[in-house]
Amino acid sequence: MNMPNKAYKFRLYPTQEQEQLLAKTFGCVRFVYNKMLEERIHIYEKLKDDKEALKQHKFPTPAKYKRDFPWLKEVDSLALANAQLNLQKAFTNFFSYEHQPVPKEIENVVGLDFSMNTLYVDSEGKRANYPRFYRQALEKLARAQRVLSRRRKGSNRWHKQRLTVAKLHEKIANQRQDFLHQASRQLANRYDAVVIEDLNMKGMAQALHFGQSVHDNGWGMFTFFLQYKLAEQGKKLIKIDKWFPSSKMCSCCGRVKVSLSLSERLFCCACGFVADRDTNAAINIKKEGLKQLGTA
Ligand SMILES: [Zn+2]
Incomplete structure (x- = not known):
């Protein structure tokens, strides 16, 4: 259970x-x-x-x-x-x-490509942006941590600042959780099935690349929320293989690039297809999920 x-x-x-x-x-x-x-x-x-x-x-x-x-x-x-x-x-x-009936026809399917900064980009090109107040709180935390590092360890002011940092951490964690609940709720209500890549590795690699701690990565929590919110409605979360080349493949013709650096934000294919890099990946993820459903 x-x-x-x-x-x-x-x-x-x-x-x-x-x-x-x-x-x-x-x-x-x-x-x-x-x-x-x-x-x-x-x-x-x-x-x-x-x-x-x-x-x-x-x-x-x-x-x-x-x-x-x-x-x-x-x-x-x-x-x-x-x-x-x-x-x-x-x-x-x-x-x-x-006893929940599974929807007979899966009509609305969406693919999500994980993104460190915005949580995800979907196959329709939309980004799930973290709210502004959340990003502001993150900046505030960074400032508070810099202040803490300047204080003499063990001093009264150091203890006081440490408490400030801890409170900010807690506030941010709560804000993040609220946002993840809302984002997963919207997806679960809107779509019959959601396709994601089954990988924590990519999230971790990106977290390290952007210098953020892996603990700050809300992706795991988000997919957990998404999974049960979909299940409550008899809907599906489809996880595709983590080695599937979602980023390097052209979602139009299927050609796979030999290399693609993280700095290339635009995906340009020899076939003439041009799209935002993350949107292209999300479309590939959706297509692969449809294949798994057998309805492609
Ligand atoms: Zn192409």
């Missing part, structure tokens, strides 16, 4: 005592969740051919385990009840995916 994990993040500063109680609670919740999951899977395996019986079956509650494992009574019962709710939700989602 591959369940999407939608969560909000909070930073807590518990006392030692609170920390112990939290650890105990998390432990108990996990224990109860796993017990209930185990039992549900067992029941499902036993009754899967008898839909009526499966529907009627009473699934276990945390109360049942308190009898056998009395130490569960030491933590908040609401926390345990939440484990039950979460499990119920996970199962409902799982079954609704399974």
Whole structure:
């Protein structure tokens, strides 16, 4: 089961005592969740051919385990009840995916070529530009980091600046995540299938080339969001081979260039075809995906 994990993040500063109680609670919740999951899977395996019986079956509650494992009574019962709710939700989602009809005809397909600066360029020539405030925050972070490097390590001002940098990092990570959610949502709503290259290597190489840390590369997170948002609608994410020569091939005649440097932004072919380098790659990616779908 591959369940999407939608969560909000909070930073807590518990006392030692609170920390112990939290650890105990998390432990108990996990224990109860796993017990209930185990039992549900067992029941499902036993009754899967008898839909009526499966529907009627009473699934276990945390109360049942308190009898056998009395130490569960030491933590908040609401926390345990939440484990039950979460499990119920996970199962409902799982079954609704399974019964989701796959669109009969895949009509709207788009190819995406990864791009370090803009996230991607699509086969229609559109760029998913990171919002201006995000790029401004990145510049602000770079400035704050330069200030930090000038401070004496361990000094009061250094500590203060370090906190500023950490807060900026967190803000940027949140902004990036919001943007990736929006971009993937739009694609999932608009297209029946999205084709991408199955590669992290290219992203990493480009990240290194542009001097940005690989951690800043949102591509992995983006493809994860895209995958489950498409799946929710019974749609497809198609991954093509990472060795497919998407950049060097002419999307018009199929000729493959011997070499193409990163600085060549325009793709010009002997056949007369000229296009933006990334758009040409995205068209190739889309075509290859269509081939895989068998509808080319
Ligand atoms: Zn050509």
